[in-house]
Amino acid sequence: MDTIASSPTISTGTSARWLSRRSDGRLYAEAVPLSRIARAVGTPFYCYSAGALRQNYAALKAAIAASDVSICFAVKASSNVNVLAELARLGCGMDIVSGGEMARALAAGTPPERIIFSGVGKTRSEIRAALEAGLHQLNVESAAELEVVASVARETGIRAPIALRVNPDVDARTHAKITTAKKDSKFGIAIEEIPAIYAAASARAELKMVGLAVHIGSQILDLSPFRDAWAALADLVRRLRAAGLGVDRLDLGGGLGIGDDRHAGPDLAEYASIIAETVGDLGCALNVEPGRWLAGRGGALVSEVLYLKEGDGAPIAVIDAAMNDLMRPALYGAQHPVLTAEAPRPAGKDAACRLVGPVCESSDDFGKYEGLGTILAGDFVVFDNAGAYGAAMSSTYNSRDLVPEVLVDDGQFRIIRRRTNISDALKLEEPESWLAGDDPVR
Known part of the structure; x- marks a missing residue:
């Protein structure tokens, strides 16, 4: 080293x-x-x-307030229930990737309507628990997963709120092991496949299609990949709406990096400006999923x-x-x-x-x-x-x-x-x- x-x-x-x-x-x-x-x-x-958690949350919330963006903490970054409780008391939502993280978020006092379930490999039992708990939405990452969610929704009689996770083929320009939105990634659905899947899913009574999600990687210091991904997301929203499909929510993902004594951290004002310029005029409910930046x-x-x-x-x-x-x-x-x-x-x-x-x-x-x-x-x-x-x-x-x-x-x-x-x-x-x-x- x-x-x-x-x-x-x-x-x-x-x-x-x-x-x-x-x-x-x-x-x-x-x-x-x-x-x-x-x-x-x-x-x-x-x-x-505890003071740093409070100050970081307040700084990010203030920076993106003009675009009315909600914040969901990426629980995988720091899953101690006491840390989560500090954030939940501030009104922070939670982004989870497992049933265990859902249990932690709920135990920390997070209302279920502030919890988003992401992740590429949800099990039937996890999907059932999420629907029964009344989570805000499930970010679905493949056509196969969508079929399982629909099956569980029929079994429970609970309509599943779904956002499709888009893979926009954008390089986050960070470490290869924490880049998640290139074409060969295991995450998300290729952007060109989204319209057909979204249209078919919108016609199913057991599914409530609420929007789209994207997450391109972690520890991102150069903000230009965010602009590329969110601009592609905005174009996709317009295409879906032109086809008569409703898109009410956009989950913009996390990945905002932090600086140290060798590298400057990203500028929050620029980050907020990119959100406003790319997706701010769509009328969608917006949220971001920072983990590292907060904790x-x-x-x-x-x-x-x-x-x-x-x-x-x-x-x-x-x-x-x-x-x-x-x-x-x-x-x-x-x-x-x-x-x-x-x-x-x-x-x-x-x-x-x-x-x-x-x-x-x-x-x-x-x-x-x-x-x-x-x-x-x-x-x-x-x-x-x-x-x-x-x-x-x-x-x-x-x-x-x-x-x-x-x-x-x-x-x-x-x-x-x-x-x-x-x-x-x-x-x-x-x-x-x-x-x-x-x-x-x-």
């Missing part, structure tokens, strides 16, 4: 400055020293700022340095956080800004330090960092911009503990997901009774 320059301050666009280094040299999460939380909770752990800059992963060893070109610090706690570097080559929880010591002869985890994989490597000073065993290091796709993707690989989560609000903090240890895991693996292997159904 390339060497990453770290900064003792956080500068991430309109994000709340929830991490700050005070005169005592310590790094604070809102008004609580991170080292205080680390000693109380143990490491590694995720820390989130990413409001969270950090805190880890303790276990050992120091000599490396080729830079000393290696083995930390107690691993790829199972933060998968993004191993999975996407992602790079997170890193800070020290205490005031950095003067650097020795080596300007850079390589941070690696303890998991038995060469990919458990967070990269080389400059600006951390001299690192010693027992120090706490802090991965910033880790509030999205961090804890939500964590696992117990190597039979490690499941990382806990902590929420900070001004001068107080609380654990919102306890550490799940090996004793807890072994209880899940207690065997049940043997069952006969022969198939009784002939």
Whole structure:
């Protein structure tokens, strides 16, 4: 990995400055020293700022208010029910991709009419649960899925509100693994196939065709792909309406990226302007589905340095956080800004330090960092911009503990997901009774 320059301050666009280094040299999460939380909770752990969530939501809502755009948080980004509850209290809706996420959104207090069910592989049981719960809409991603939704709708006697997810063949110009709207993607229905499918579905009594959806990828910093996708969506709406079909809603998707100390984040005013220019005159109810933009800059992963060893070109610090706690570097080559929880010591002869985890994989490597000073065993290091796709993707690989989560609000903090240890895991693996292997159904 390339060497990453770290900064003792956080500068991430309109994000709340929830991490700050005070005169005592310590790094604070809102008004609580991170080292205080680390000693109380143990490491590694995720820390989130309730204030940052509130400020980010308010900033995005204000930016797109002129186009009357609703916001649905992408639950997959940060699925802790306490985080969702913070957003739900603000009036934020939820975008879900599984039955489990639906249960979390409802448990967090989100009204079902503010929940959109996306996802390419919904099961019959998930579709049934969504219809019975009265969700706002289901974003359908294939003709085959549409048939299953129609079947379940007939069985339940509940008319299904449907938006077809359009694949406009637009390159989001981000990492290949988080690009979702090119022609070869598994997501959505090819844009040229939409008119025939939409027309046929509109004639079915068990389906209520409400509109269209699109989502082109994640961590998008160049906003021009949004313009391309939404302009194509607007043209499609006009074609459908010219054919006498109603299109009342447009789900514009998520993917709005965040900046860091190396890259500027996208401009919200430009983002809002693109929405207004492309789809603002259609008279449709509009919504967006941000995940990372709302939560990413409001969270950090805190880890303790276990050992120091000599490396080729830079000393290696083995930390107690691993790829199972933060998968993004191993999975996407992602790079997170890193800070020290205490005031950095003067650097020795080596300007850079390589941070690696303890998991038995060469990919458990967070990269080389400059600006951390001299690192010693027992120090706490802090991965910033880790509030999205961090804890939500964590696992117990190597039979490690499941990382806990902590929420900070001004001068107080609380654990919102306890550490799940090996004793807890072994209880899940207690065997049940043997069952006969022969198939009784002939």
